[in-house]
Amino acid sequence: MHVGVVVNPIAGMGGRVGLKGTDGKLEAALERGADPWAPDRARRALDRLAELAPDATVSTVAAPMGERLVRAAGFKPERVVDPFDDPMPAVDVGDVPTETTAEHTRVAAERLAAAGVDLVLFVGGDGTATDVASALEGDDTPMLGVPAGVKVYSSVFGVSPEDAAEVAVRFSRTERREVMDIDEDAYREGEVVPTLRGIAHVPVAENLQASKQTASGTVESLAEGVAADIRARDGDGVTYVLGPGSTVGAIKSALGFEPSPIGVDVWRDGAVVARDAAESAIVDELDGEAVIVVSPIGGQGFVFGRGNPQLSPAVIREAEVQIVASRAKLDTVRTLRVDTDDPALDESLAGWVRVRVGKFETRMMRIV
Incomplete structure (x- = not known):
């Protein structure tokens, strides 16, 4: 097995600081104190890959797009491709990454495919997936994503970094799957319109996520019931952390x-105390009893880890979690999922949970 590894080092950095993405926003993310997230996700995937296939052949991309992480996992890269040759701009390879470009990713993926890899394992979000798919268009080399972006709508990602490594080792055939992306500027304004960006060859496996789907069905009764319960506790000092999306938006x-x-x-005692809050602002409001109200992504079933990185492990550990969804949305998923970037927390969240689907009604669903 010969795996090609490419890491988008800035993927997901804008999420926890409330920027909904990093495209064109790296400087703003750094000013808000964002830390690199993708390298840690890459390390988890590579560590698992080393456990499962220590003798695998690995090619990768010059730092900061994979080389140091591959070596840290114990692999000696067969080839290190360099997408930073002129005329493309040089990239600072210090501890805090500067902005790598889509062209860097495309060149890296093209050169990995030319090196004869059996799979391009990339780390990033939908934008990175689009770039890799573009580079591999017309090529039968399959691709597989380690999820590390804010919005991960495409059906080319493993459910978790470890799942991606397991799929990379064990797959025996591929299928054509959708690569989706959205306009981040429109996304920041509240408009979510996923657009098909390409079709890619992807390993066939159970632990791949599905494409995001939009659920139909009314949520008015659900929203009224949850809002009434919240208002009933106004004055008790309970902090409600209200997640993104149309379902919680109706609440x-x-x-x-x-x-x-x-x-x-963030709502407390009859008033909004923080709007469009980054992780740090949410944590600042968590003093006493707190409840997170969140709705899974239709089609995928993710409760945490897709589209809501502000709801970090530091936030989740300090609050009760209430999951809400329309019946129509739950009909699009078989199970619920979490990918908080904290495996111990993910394990603690797993199991059967009660999901509120109406003014009073609930449905049992399992987080896996």
Whole structure:
């Protein structure tokens, strides 16, 4: 087995600081104190790959796009491709990454495919997936994503970094799957319109995520019921961390305020105390009893880890979790999933949970 590894070192950095992505926003993310996230996700995948296939042949990309991480996992790269040759701009390879470009990713993927890898294992989000798919267009080399972006709608990613490594080792055939992406500027304004960016050859496996789907069905009764329960506790000092998306957005509207549709809003004692809050602002408000209200992504079933990185392990550990969803949305998923970037927390969240689907009704679902 010959695996090609390419890492987008800045993928996902804008998420926890409330930027909904990093495309064109790296400087702003760094100013808000964002830390690199993708390298840690890559390390988890590579460590698992080393456990399962220590003798695998690995080719990778010059730092900061994979080489140091591959070596740290114990592999000696057969080939290190360099996408930073002129005329493309040089990239600072210090501890804090500077902005690598889509062209760097495309060149890296092209050169890995030319090196004869059996699979391009990339680390990033939908933008990275689009770049890799573009580079491999017309080539039968399969691709597989380690999820490390803010929005991960495409069906070319493993459910977790470890799952991606397991798929890379064990797959025996491929199928054509969708690569989706959205306009991040429109996304920051609350408009979510996934667009098909390409079709890629992807390993066939159970532990791959599905494409995001949009659920139909009314949520008015659900929103009214949850909002009534929240209002009943106004004055008790309970902090409600209200996640992104249209379902929880309907609850925010029922509470009487204009929601930030893809952001996290914080409510306490009858008032919004933080709007479109980054992780740090949410943590600052967690003093006493707290409840996170969140809805899974239709089609995928992710409760945490897709589209809501502000709801970090530091936030989740300090609050009760209430999951809400329309019946129509739950009909699009068989199980719920979490990918918090904290395996111990993921394990603690796993199991059967009660999901509120109406004013009073609930449905049992399993987080796997």
